[in-house]
Amino acid sequence: MNIGILITGTEFATGTKQDTNSTMFAKMAFEHGLDVVFIHICKDDEIDITKNVQFALEFCDILVVSGGLGPTFDDVTREALSTALDEPLVYDEDWLDFLKKDYKSRNVELTQMRKRMALRLSNSKPIPNKFGKAIGFFYEKNNKIVIALPGIPQEAKSMLNYALNALGHRDKIREVKLFRTFGIKESDVSNLVKDYKGTFINVSACGVDVYVQDAVSDQIKSILGKYIYSDDNLEMEEVLGKLLREKKLTIATAESSTGGLIVSRLVNVAGSSDYCLGSVVSYSNQAKMDILGVKQQTLELYGAVSEQTAKEMLLGAKKLTNADIVLCDTGIAGPGGGSEEKPIGLHYIGIMFKNEVKIFKEIYQGERNYTRLYISQYALNLARLALLNDDELFA
Amino acid sequence: MNIGILITGTEFATGTKQDTNSTMFAKMAFEHGLDVVFIHICKDDEIDITKNVQFALEFCDILVVSGGLGPTFDDVTREALSTALDEPLVYDEDWLDFLKKDYKSRNVELTQMRKRMALRLSNSKPIPNKFGKAIGFFYEKNNKIVIALPGIPQEAKSMLNYALNALGHRDKIREVKLFRTFGIKESDVSNLVKDYKGTFINVSACGVDVYVQDAVSDQIKSILGKYIYSDDNLEMEEVLGKLLREKKLTIATAESSTGGLIVSRLVNVAGSSDYCLGSVVSYSNQAKMDILGVKQQTLELYGAVSEQTAKEMLLGAKKLTNADIVLCDTGIAGPGGGSEEKPIGLHYIGIMFKNEVKIFKEIYQGERNYTRLYISQYALNLARLALLNDDELFA
Structure with a gap:
């Protein structure tokens, strides 16, 4: 099963700040046996997000959207998802109760803007947030699943974990191995491994990294032999x-x-x-x-x-x-x-x-x-x- | 003027490896006065790249596409760009000559796969590659510009530099100065500059980088004084x-x-x-x-x-x-x-x-x-x- 990652956040889309959530999500999805197929980063702009969600769903079965679920004016991911998926937003009553109690206990007004943190798509299932105030959700329609998460790493991490577990292993586990080689040219590696489907390579000053499907990793390991300096992602x-x-x-x-x-x-x-x-x-x-x-x-x-x-x-x-x-x-x-x-x-x-x-x-x-x-x-x-x-x- | 960044590379799209080109490009574009509006990362897949290019051009005036211009079977960006922009690929004759001589001098066969490194879109302009074998190019049509670069950082960096300079400042929307400081804390810098609109800060082990609007840069320069080690983006x-x-x-x-x-x-x-x-x-x-x-x-x-x-x-x-x-x-x-x-x-x-x-x-x-x-x-x-x-x- 394919999964795509959409990060919203103007600071990330403009390259002002390096996004790291995408790599964390990719690793989690990968370990769950899912095949990550793209990472998109767009601004906190309702139209941009709407279009990106619709486009992204062409490529994947599951889309993780992270960011823009908070209480401020530029948190517009909920609204964009509603438009993109043609599904109204409704309050999660339990979460709204939680917010009411929580804000009251801290003597802070639960404004209209803050109440939005209890909104989720109609027909979605809630993903509770252990560390923050914004609820997440997952939503399934026409065999496509959308997982909406806040952008704060520790909140997003535990919530994605929850969502992946709830999802279960719908597809067989995929296993990829990385062989890092040195002393052999890219073109020579390419010739040696080109008949093994699903293999891909990456070149840097430190050599040629070869990613291979687990099923053929033993064969490729013996082909590349002593050129392999690490099969464990070490420097x-x-x-x-x-x-x-x-x-x-x-x-x-x-x-x-x-x-x-x-x-x-x-x-x-x-x-x-x-x-x-x-x-x-x-x-x-x-x-x-x-x-x-x-x-x-x-x-x-x-x-x-x-x-x-x-x-x-x-x-x-x-x-x-x-x-x-x-x-x-x-x-x-x-x-x-x-x-x-x-x-x-x-x-x-x-x-x-x-x-x-x-x-x-x-x-x-x-x-x-x-x-x-x-x-x-x-x-x-x-x-x-x-x-x-x-x-x-x-x- | 808006610029978007599309990185191709299965290892990056799958989150197997952290892409860093996008942040480097974003920084370079930013310093050139351009407004980066998104970062997309997709697999080395011809159909994926084609669709991503077409989609991306809805959001930006200039699109940088990096990766997939090399000699191996999974380098398919040229072909995808040709489909996406409906423009045939042609050999750059000068670059082909260069490749012929270069391969001959090294006694390596210039195979059909390797010759592809001299291909560029018809009606495009070449971007020479000082460090590698794949030519880059820029292509303009209907007020949209596509800049195609290899994925290897040192090659891509110098080539994007060349392309941005060739492009000129068509629409200098932003004048920002960067002061790099060391020896002063982030919170102290933040307090000193917080009243200057449009200022933002980025912290690393090498100190606090302060981006300021040109109009107030003299004032901020005198405030930060000897803590500034570079006002010219030097290390x-x-x-x-x-x-x-x-x-x-x-x-x-x-x-x-x-x-x-x-x-x-x-x-x-x-x-x-x-x-x-x-x-x-x-x-x-x-x-x-x-x-x-x-x-x-x-x-x-x-x-x-x-x-x-x-x-x-x-x-x-x-x-x-x-x-x-x-x-x-x-x-x-x-x-x-x-x-x-x-x-x-x-x-x-x-x-x-x-x-x-x-x-x-x-x-x-x-x-x-x-x-x-x-x-x-x-x-x-x-x-x-x-x-x-x-x-x-x-x-």
Whole structure:
């Protein structure tokens, strides 16, 4: 069964404020076995909401509408739903009684505007609000269901939960798995998985994320193999952190182009002080010499962006920290600094593990900070592969 | 003039992944003086996209459609736009040439699927893609404009920028200025600016952003004073980078809790190699001693999170790099590691400038990485204030 999400709220529709309800609802619906098919965000405008509801119902069996059930002038979702579904609004008498008592007890006038919070569509069923004053409801007609909820997250969450349970599992549970991969191109992934229906992919500097139907996930897992760094929606640094902790090993970095991004990502993980020792970010040549002990001659002969410099950076950081794994990078992130011989995007990424040193050359063409993120992911992935005893890496 | 945003992408429409392009686009459109009226997110489905485009154009003058211009089977936005707008697709010959050369140089076959990345609507204008292979375009008919962009953020950002500039200010409905502040609380900002109509505020770990109507911007600028680090939508590291370049000074950091985030942010700025020398990220006590020369006695007596340790970190980094400004931090980002005496969130942030050392104590209670971002902003702001000869900082 399909479900769509319509968020009303001018601050969200204008991008002034990031809506987060939609993602929360999507997750809840997903876990309930429903298939979310769209997220729409529109302004608190009666005509906009009316049109959006009518349009949205073309695409889904269940529509969640959240926001605009409160007491103020711009809360107009009730009225829009009434128009869109051609159903009058009526007071929920029980809820109106509750409001009367509640306002009286607080010595606040229950104005006409506030009374609207007890209105729901005729022929709808109430969804009680444990935390607030606005009632929600669900309404079914012609095999379409509309669930109306307030916009305040904690109220909406418990009310959607109530509604989903009341709804029951009308359709079989749908299961999707996410494989996060690195080191394989989007087009290659696409070719490998294109015959598996319901698969979709998403690309970023951190690699290719592959969403697959549970029924075929084992097959796809074996196809993508070691390119998969997470089947559990983890970041690379979390995966690596788990491996380091498991094997009781430590890590340090010597960074140039990434400028501290690799170590900062390692430290993103809570508890990383157990295995991450630190880093030398030698952005200048002087720092490469003074802190890491890279030879002046090496820099003069081969340049800062070279296999030789990368190697000496690794050795320097190893000497300073004695970490079990040392990662390094040196490169040209751009937009300046390229030459014919050494183009923008050229990077050397290195790893030292068990006293062995490996340096990899990579040219990545992207915006400066996208490139730096990619290179940091590359380096962290090297460490992951090394810990998994990857034969190609440490033969 | 109204603008609407349509994001295509099954992972976003299903709430599997949080879309962030819409907020980025909304911000860019807003700063261009346009009024964002909705955000719609639909699946990579040709019929869904077609219907959404037609529906969306009822609400806006300009529609940004992002996603689905790539080479894979689920990239179907081009085809949907062709149907929705009743306009055939044609190859952009220049872009096709570019693709031919590019693929040939990389020895990769330019398949029929990949050639589609040179397709655009007949009668549209191309939007070049500096970072990727898919061309974008804008298309105008019956006073409605459609801007088609890829979904990859770095590509989409620069291309939307290009499109908005090409569009020009056809109807400058809004003049808003953004003041980015740090070091002043949201409630204090709110009190100071509440009487100025049309002002709104957005809070993050990087401070309080204040959007104000142009007519009163001078008044608000003088009210917020030195708390404003940018009136030009710059990040703190960009502002600081400009000051360092102007004054021909260099910077380095010695980091613990921030774990390389400060230096990584400095290096985010293109050309930062002119003034950023590097960093020692001494996440472990051993690294603090071995690389920075913090005394064992200091660590034993006062602990790693102390004014004394911060001071020795500064002196160590100064000795290693001889930078004109050195920043440091040591603290407990959480969620573990707190005690009654030293609670989670406790940080010491230091600056050394003109041979003077200043250490500041700050307790910030937030999620681990939110805290680290805040502390990095705090440190960068110290350097900004020092360079502006702030009396309170260096009396």
